[in-house]
Amino acid sequence: MTTKAETQFNYSGAAVLVTGGTQGIGYAIATAYREAGANVTITGTRMSANDYDNDNKDNDLKGFNYLTMSAQDKTSIASVANSLTKLDILINNAGASLPGGKDEWEADVFEESVRINLFSAFHMSQACLPLLKSSPLASASGASVIGIASMTSFFGNSMVPGYGAAKAGLVQLSKTLSQTWADHGIRVNAIAAGLIETRMTQPVKELDFLSKPLLERTPLKRFGQPDEIAQAALFLSSAQASFITGQTLCVDGGFSIAG
Numbered sequence: 001m002t003t004k005a006e007t008q009f010n011y012s013g014a015a016v017l018v019t020g021g022t023q024g025i026g027y028a029i030a031t032a033y034r035e036a037g038a039n040v041t042i043t044g045t046r047m048s049a050n051d052y053d054n055d056n057k058d059n060d061l062k063g064f065n066y067l068t069m070s071a072q073d074k075t076s077i078a079s080v081a082n083s084l085t086k087l088d089i090l091i092n093n094a095g096a097s098l099p100g101g102k103d104e105w106e107a108d109v110f111e112e113s114v115r116i117n118l119f120s121a122f123h124m125s126q127a128c129l130p131l132l133k134s135s136p137l138a139s140a141s142g143a144s145v146i147g148i149a150s151m152t153s154f155f156g157n158s159m160v161p162g163y164g165a166a167k168a169g170l171v172q173l174s175k176t177l178s179q180t181w182a183d184h185g186i187r188v189n190a191i192a193a194g195l196i197e198t199r200m201t202q203p204v205k206e207l208d209f210l211s212k213p214l215l216e217r218t219p220l221k222r223f224g225q226p227d228e229i230a231q232a233a234l235f236l237s238s239a240q241a242s243f244i245t246g247q248t249l250c251v252d253g254g255f256s257i258a259g
Contacts, residue, residue: 020094113162138185194252
């Protein structure tokens with residue numbers, strides 16, 4: 001497993017925004033940037049970071065700037081972007097499958113899932129463009145936008161048609177934005193997360209008939225950890241990845257290589 005001692009990236013002075021950073025993959029990414037010296041802002045749906053105390057007993061949100069945001073609301077997204085004075089790295093992580101436990105085969109829920117998982121990333125990226133263009137990184141290794149995609153970007157999952165369509169769209173959006181924003185010194189990539197141990201995947205882990213076939217297909221035969229996605233994000237936004245843009249990095253234990 002990744003440990004703090006293994007972190008080799010220095011983000012001192014960098015301004016980072018991680019949407020949906022209160023738990024799971026988003027929290028791990030935000031924490032990794034904070035530990036690398038960055039000034040990190042996270043978003044969540046509740047009014048304040050203190051409202052998560054009972055849910056996130058193991059998560060320390062005190063070291064972050066916290067902003068309330070609804071991923072379905074363009075005004076809310078714009079408000080977050082407008083509250084920032086500097087931004088070097090944007091992590092479009094906010095998302096949900098089966099929002100509210102509802103059925104994504106229902107038309108309204110399908111549209112809700114796409115708004116949460118795809119439209120929010122587009123609107124946030126657009127709203128943050130002026131700040132990213134003025135980032136010092138834009139004239140160096142490149143300011144960065146990173147979207148958190150999924151194996152459903154590439155493979156069908158009949159349980160989450162809206163989520164899958166949105167995550168596939170996020171991969172394509174990363175390609176288009178990378179091509180369009182290259183002249184601004186902004187690199188755009190995505191990370192396709194495999195089977196990662198989070199609250200969202202806990203029901204899968206607890207049910208053998210769901211987890212067994214996924215683990216059998218995964219060469220590394222285990223769930224990944226949120227920190228393993230975080231380290232990929234640190235790399236993609238670093239100078240070491242200065243010639244990488246428009247790509248989707250699969251961090252999936254080998255799941256996607258199976259025929």
